[in-house]
Amino acid sequence: xxxxxxxxxxxxxxxxxxxxxxxxxxxxxxxxxxxxxxxxxxxxxxxxxxxxxxxxxxxxxxxxxxxxxxxxxxxxxxxxxxxxxxxxxxxxxxxxxxxxxxxxxxxxxxxxxxxxxxxxxxxxxxxxxxxxxxxxxxxxxxxxxxxxxxxxxxxxxxxxxxxxxxxxxxxxxxxxxxxxxxxxxxxxxxxxxxxxxxxxxxxxxxxxxxxxxxxxxxxxxxxxxxxxxxxxxxxxxxxxxxxxxxxxxxxxxxxxxxxxxxxxxxxxxxxxxxxxxxxxxxxxxxxxxxxxxxxxxxxxxxxxxxxxxxxxxxxxxxxxxxxxxxxxxxxxxxxxxxxxxxxxxxxxxxxxxxxxxxxxxxxxxxxxxxxxxxxxxxxxxxxxxxxxxxxxxxxxxx
Numbered sequence: 084x085x086x087x088x089x090x091x092x093x094x095x096x097x098x099x100x101x102x103x104x105x106x107x108x109x110x111x112x113x114x115x116x117x118x119x120x121x122x123x124x125x126x127x128x129x130x131x132x133x134x135x136x137x138x139x140x141x142x143x144x145x146x147x148x149x150x151x152x153x154x155x156x157x158x159x160x161x162x163x164x165x166x167x168x169x170x171x172x173x174x175x176x177x178x179x180x181x182x183x184x185x186x187x188x189x190x191x192x193x194x195x196x197x198x199x200x201x202x203x204x205x206x207x208x209x210x211x212x213x214x215x216x217x218x219x220x221x222x223x224x225x226x227x228x229x230x231x232x233x234x235x236x237x238x239x240x241x242x243x244x245x246x247x248x249x250x251x252x253x254x255x256x257x258x259x260x261x262x263x264x265x266x267x268x269x270x271x272x273x274x275x276x277x278x279x280x281x282x283x284x285x286x287x288x289x290x291x292x293x294x295x296x297x298x299x300x301x302x303x304x305x306x307x308x309x310x311x312x313x314x315x316x317x318x319x320x321x322x323x324x325x326x327x328x329x330x331x332x333x334x335x336x337x338x339x340x341x342x343x344x345x346x347x348x349x350x351x352x353x354x355x356x357x358x359x360x361x362x363x364x365x366x367x368x369x370x371x372x373x374x375x376x377x378x379x380x381x382x383x384x385x386x387x388x389x390x391x392x393x394x395x396x397x398x399x400x401x402x403x404x405x406x407x408x409x410x411x412x413x414x415x416x417x418x419x420x421x422x423x424x425x426x427x428x429x430x431x432x433x434x435x436x437x438x439x440x441x442x443x444x445x446x447x448x449x450x451x452x453x454x455x456x457x458x459x460x461x462x463x464x465x466x467x468x469x470x471x472x473x474x475x476x477x478x479x480x481x
Contacts (some may be wrong), residue, residue, distance in 0.1 A: 086126040087182050087215075092307055094185055099175065102181035111178050117360045117392050118302060122274060123179075126244045127178040130186075131210035142208040143247060144188035144216030154199025158192040158223070163212075165220060166252055167359075169280050185249050187217040195259075196249070198227040209270050212243035219250040224259040231262045236269040239295060248276035255287035255313065256273055264451050269297035271326070274349045278304045285311030292449050294430055294458050295322040295330050296465065309343035320349040321354055321445040323465060324357035324389075338365070339374040341401070350445050351382045352438060353389040357433040364396040365408075373400050378408035383416070383441050398477040439463070 085107040091099045107123055108115035133143035139150050149157055162170070171409045174184035195201050210216050224230050255261055261281075269275055275298045281289050295301055307316045322330040336345040351359040380475040382391040395410045415437050423433035442462055 085182070086124050086128050087186065090128055090130065090183065090377045091185060096185050098181055098185035102178060102185050105178040105181055106150050107155065107182070108177040108179055114333055115177065117213070117227050117329075117358065118331055119155045119300065122244050122300065123246075126213055127257055128246065129213055129216045131216040131245075131247075132206050136208060138206045139204060140206040140208050140289070141218055141346070142216070142420055143210060143214075146189060146191045146218065146351035149191065149193075150203065152201060154196045154201045154228070156194045156196065156204070158194050160190055160192060161191070162192070165282075165381070165447045166254070169252055169282075170219065173278050173280065173459070176228065176384060179276070183217050183250065183278075186215070187219055187250070188477050190219045190291035192221040192223070194223045195225060195228040195230045197225040197226065197445060200229040202231045202233070204233045207234065207247060207249075207269070209239045209241050209273065210247055212241055212245055212272075215246035215248070216350045217248045221307070222253045222261075224250070224253065224261055226256045226258055226261045230254070230260070231451070232264070233263045233411065234263075235454075236267045236273075236275070236297065238268050241270045242272060244272050244299065245270070246274040246276070249266065250278040251280070252288070253279075255281070255289060256400045257285045259284075259287045261288070261419045262267055263292070263451060264449060265291070265293040265372055266454050267293070267295045267297055267301060268403070268457055269301075271297065271299060271328075272344040273300075275301045277302070279306070281305075281307040281310060283307065283309050283316060283318070284443045286313040287463060288315045289310060289321070290450075291315045293318075293320045294445070294449070295320075298330075299328060301405045303332045303334075306337065307335070307341050308337045310338055312342045314468040315344045317345070318347040318349070319377040319445055319448045320361050321442055322324070322349075322353065322361075323442065323462070324353045324359045325355045326357060328357045329356070329359070331356075333437075335364045335366065336365040336376070338371040338376070340373045341370065341374055342376045348379045349381075350441060350443065352389050352442060353383070353391050354385040356386075356388045358392070360392040360394075362394040362396070364398065365406070367399045367406070369400040371404040374401060374408075375405040380410040381441070382412040383414070383438070384412065385438065396402070398457070451454040
């Protein structure tokens with residue numbers, strides 16, 4: 084039995100019956116090997132109630148105040164065959180996928196019109212204690228369109244476990260560009276699930292910049308298919324995990340055809356009894372010649388009880404390929420600590436400064452200036468003597 088059993092029993096749906104039969108994923112499911120599912124199983128989840136807001140937001144499994152700006156239209160609630168197939172693939176992956184599909188409240192389909200430029204800000208509002216919301220967002224970027232999607236998560240305190248789950252499908256047609264920025268600083272009781280499925284057609288480009296600070300449990304599943312020539316993808320991510328938090332990212336970039344490029348850079352910084360998992364997979368298929376990929380994964384452990392589970396994967400079947408990868412796990416450099424202490428910093432300040440420098444390499448890549456400032460403020464607030472670091476960071480070169 085899972086924490087969703089009572090809710091699923093009330094849903095007259097084939098997916099609900101399957102979800103009840105399969106149950107939540109266990110450690111036997113490789114991709115969920117490290118996920119602590121006790122909180123999911125022990126909470127009796129109820130449907131969340133949408134909040135009142137003036138923002139474009141996801142609240143209680145519902146999208147509210149959907150914008151209809153120039154270049155952005157709300158399409159009819161009908162999925163294409165390809166979109167339905169992709170959603171079905173997510174659903175069938177495991178028991179939580181089935182649960183997600185069965186309890187999903189709504190599908191919102193947005194189209195960025197041909198050659199138009201749109202900025203879309205989506206706020207994720209915290210659900211009530213012991214409540215959950217499920218939704219799907221479908222985005223179609225027509226040929227030559229440009230979209231900047233900014234997601235922010237409300238940090239309002241909730242005393243007990245609360246859950247929000249979003250499946251997001253994007254289709255980038257020829258010559259389109261999507262910049263996707265996620266800033267997650269949710270409440271410490273939140274259970275957040277995000278599933279991104281991206282398809283890039285010819286000469287389309289998808290850029291994801293994601294930063295994770297908050298939540299009790301955060302799980303991100305990301306699949307990017309480079310299905311057209313000259314398509315490209317770039318993923319830059321940072322997860323800062325403390326206390327008993329758990330952050331989990333599973334990322335796959337699939338070079339379906341040749342002449343495609345990808346880059347992934349991800350950093351985990353784990354303190355206290357926190358735990359982080361990052362599985363970064365790049366697949367270059369047999370006929371995907373002249374593809375190029377770069378992969379860099381770094382993990383910083385700040386306490387004896389901190390734990391990280393990195394799993395970089397390069398799966399290459401083509402001959403004409405340019406590929407590089409690197410993965411590190413370690414603590415703060417004693418050489419760099421000595422250098423900073425020789426410049427007059429205390430042990431505590433030097434350690435905090437190096438933590439800042441480790442994270443700042445990702446923060447600097449955030450293209451949205453307001454979000455970059457928010458992330459930097461949050462980062463400094465997480466570190467000891469953050470005010471001092473703010474004063475010193477422009478004068479000390481690490």
